[in-house]
Amino acid sequence: MTPMDYEFLRKLLKERSGLDLSPDKQYLVESRLIPLARKVGLPGITELVQKMKSGPDALTAEVVEAMTTNETFFFRDKVPFDHLRDTMLPALLQARASRRSLRIWCAASSTGQEPYSIAMCLKELGSALAGWRVEIIGTDLSQAVLEKSRAGIFSQFEVQRGLPIQLLVKYFTQIGELWQLNADIRAMVQYRQLNLLHDFSQLGTFDVIFCRNVLIYFDQDTKAGIFERLARMVEPDGFLVLGAAESVVGISDAFKPYPERRGLYRPNGTRTARPGAAAGMPQALRAVASVAR
Incomplete structure (x- = not known):
């Protein structure tokens, strides 16, 4: 993932979900989005970003969902x-x-x-x-x-x-x-x-x-x-x-x-x-x- 790819994703995620990624969270993006890229038949995040820029909005929605943390459990924190x-x-x-x-x-x-x-x-x-x-x-x-x-x-x-x-x-x-x-x-x-x-x-x-x-x-x-x-x-x-x-x-x-x-x-x-x-x-x-x- 290039620095330009990361900046594109940071901006998009903040606009779409409010997620405010710091510059040092590139590893988090890679861990969440590389599996998504492979699922849609792409070799990596650079190709995923390119497809997002020219492809359907549904892919962007999948990226946002992949980056959203869904940790929860019953009676959490009591x-x-x-x-x-x-x-x-x-x-x-x-x-x-x-x-x-x-x-x-x-x-x-x-x-x-x-x-x-x-x-x-x-x-x-x-x-x-x-x-x-x-x-x-x-x-x-x-x-x-x-x-x-x-x-x-x-x-x-x-x-x-x-x-x-x-x-x-x-x-x-x-x-x-x-x-x-x-x-x-x-x-x-x-x-x-x-x-x-x-x-x-x-x-x-x-x-x-x-x-x-x-x-x-x-x-x-x-x-x-x-x-x-x-x-x-x-x-x-x-x-x-x-x-x-x-x-x-x-x-x-x-x-x-x-x-x-x-x-x-x-x-x-x-x-x-x-x-x-x-x-x-x-x-x-x-x-x-x-x-x-």
């Missing part, structure tokens, strides 16, 4: 799901009692483990959500991972990463060496293809937005712009959940950290609930705690 159970859901069950509806968005949902983890948390509430309208939206740039998400079929390795055995037995059906989520859990999540660099206002507003482990690949200006647009889509008393290595601090004032809750943020200008307010959580939430811990 802390955000503790926050969901102990802080967000108690506050929202009280605040939304009159309208009896919840909307949750998982941006960069990858192969579905995150939105399905949220769905299982909500399912564990049982009668506490009886009669409520609950929407979970999962979005991702990659059509391939969205198709896998909708199927809800996971390998033995995937269900062993972070998923409590009680939930595996309760919500999955074994199919040979694979495991499929039961239809009632799959039906709780809607999947849509979406690029965070583009307008996403058509999704409407949400009570909770999970946007984890994707912004780390963007430059500061791109992050700031996304935070500003996310702030317009979360309810004034709603929540934003970021990954462990991500923060709004020093980037945007659209959100402020929730006291003593790592990775949890509220829209700026709203009144922050008392961190200990979940002490009297409903029995159903305590049930979730006993399973997920």
Whole structure:
């Protein structure tokens, strides 16, 4: 791969996906794109770049997908799901009692483990959500991972990463060496293809937005712009959940950290609930705690 090829790919990936590759990441591009080049019958990346410049846009889409990181697993990092159970859901069950509806968005949902983890948390509430309208939206740039998400079929390795055995037995059906989520859990999540660099206002507003482990690949200006647009889509008393290595601090004032809750943020200008307010959580939430811990 020539320096010109690399610069072309860096620019294209930033424009199409927001991925901001530093000059020393040539090895990453080679490891991801050489297999793709061979799959489409080309000897190397230089030939792949030439075909991209003159060929169909579908090849460019394949390149972007190949460079997108889809690392995920059930209840990843655990802390955000503790926050969901102990802080967000108690506050929202009280605040939304009159309208009896919840909307949750998982941006960069990858192969579905995150939105399905949220769905299982909500399912564990049982009668506490009886009669409520609950929407979970999962979005991702990659059509391939969205198709896998909708199927809800996971390998033995995937269900062993972070998923409590009680939930595996309760919500999955074994199919040979694979495991499929039961239809009632799959039906709780809607999947849509979406690029965070583009307008996403058509999704409407949400009570909770999970946007984890994707912004780390963007430059500061791109992050700031996304935070500003996310702030317009979360309810004034709603929540934003970021990954462990991500923060709004020093980037945007659209959100402020929730006291003593790592990775949890509220829209700026709203009144922050008392961190200990979940002490009297409903029995159903305590049930979730006993399973997920």
